[in-house]
Amino acid sequence: xxxxxxxxxxxxxxxxxxxxxxxxxxxxxxxxxxxxxxxxxxxxxxxxxxxxxxxxxxxxxxxxxxxxxxxxxxxxxxxxxxxxxxxxxxxxxxxxxxxxxxxxxxxxxxxxxxxxxxxxxxxxxxxxxxxxx
Amino acid sequence: xxxxxxxxxxxxxxxxxxxxxxxxxxxxxxxxxxxxxxxxxxxxxxxxxxxxxxxxxxxxxxxxxxxxxxxxxxxxxxxxxxxxxxxxxxxxxxxxxx
Numbered sequence: 001x002x003x004x005x006x007x008x009x010x011x012x013x014x015x016x017x018x019x020x021x022x023x024x025x026x027x028x029x030x031x032x033x034x035x036x037x038x039x040x041x042x043x044x045x046x047x048x049x050x051x052x053x054x055x056x057x058x059x060x061x062x063x064x065x066x067x068x069x070x071x072x073x074x075x076x077x078x079x080x081x082x083x084x085x086x087x088x089x090x091x092x093x094x095x096x097x098x099x100x101x102x103x104x105x106x107x108x109x110x111x112x113x114x115x116x117x118x119x120x121x122x123x124x125x126x127x128x129x130x131x132x133x
Numbered sequence: 134x135x136x137x138x139x140x141x142x143x144x145x146x147x148x149x150x151x152x153x154x155x156x157x158x159x160x161x162x163x164x165x166x167x168x169x170x171x172x173x174x175x176x177x178x179x180x181x182x183x184x185x186x187x188x189x190x191x192x193x194x195x196x197x198x199x200x201x202x203x204x205x206x207x208x209x210x211x212x213x214x215x216x217x218x219x220x221x222x223x224x225x226x227x228x229x230x231x
Contacts, residue, residue: 005134023148039171066194077205088216089163
């Protein structure tokens with residue numbers, strides 16, 4: 001092994017670890033959105049680390065330029081594609097997983113989060129909305 | 134280093150086989166699409182690794198670039214199509230006349 005291979009080895013091993021985490025998250029997590037969370041970040045980071053490790057392994061010649069092109073492309077497109085897919089799933093009204101401890105609580109939707117908070121600091125006469133959390 | 138890269142290629146092949154479980158039994162269409170996109174990214178890495186294992190990385194890296202582009206276009210096209218489909222369905226159900 002050349003000295004640059006000793007630089008490449010930690011990158012490749014860390015990338016393999018993150019790819020493993022991504023596959024485990026894709027299999028084990030309970031609903032689509034958490035699976036998209038696992039794949040969108042962990043798999044991107046793992047791919048980038050493996051490809052950067054290959055750049056150090058090969059040295060800085062033309063093929064490394066191609067590898068850096070793949071690095072830039074994967075870093076831009078992989079989260080973008082998964083974001084597009086997740087937005088389509090959210091608009092299609094896919095069910096969101098809730099922890100069994102919290103079943104029965106209302107899950108706030110996007111409109112309620114964007115709305116200003118219910119007037120708790122005003123005169124306090126608006127108790128008819130106090131039950132809504 | 135070739136041994137390490139070969140081991141990583143075998144490891145990624147195992148990960149592809151494991152991810153294929155989600156393609157087969159994914160409860161929704163979106164889960165299957167997500168797993169297909171993940172397998173595409175694994176395949177890009179596998180192509181690059183095979184190029185370095187066979188000491189002939191130039192052609193295989195061109196293949197990897199092409200595969201990354203096609204993977205991205207495929208996932209985004211199907212996601213936008215599904216988005217359009219669900220929007221037209223909700224328009225038909227909600228009946229917002231214009």
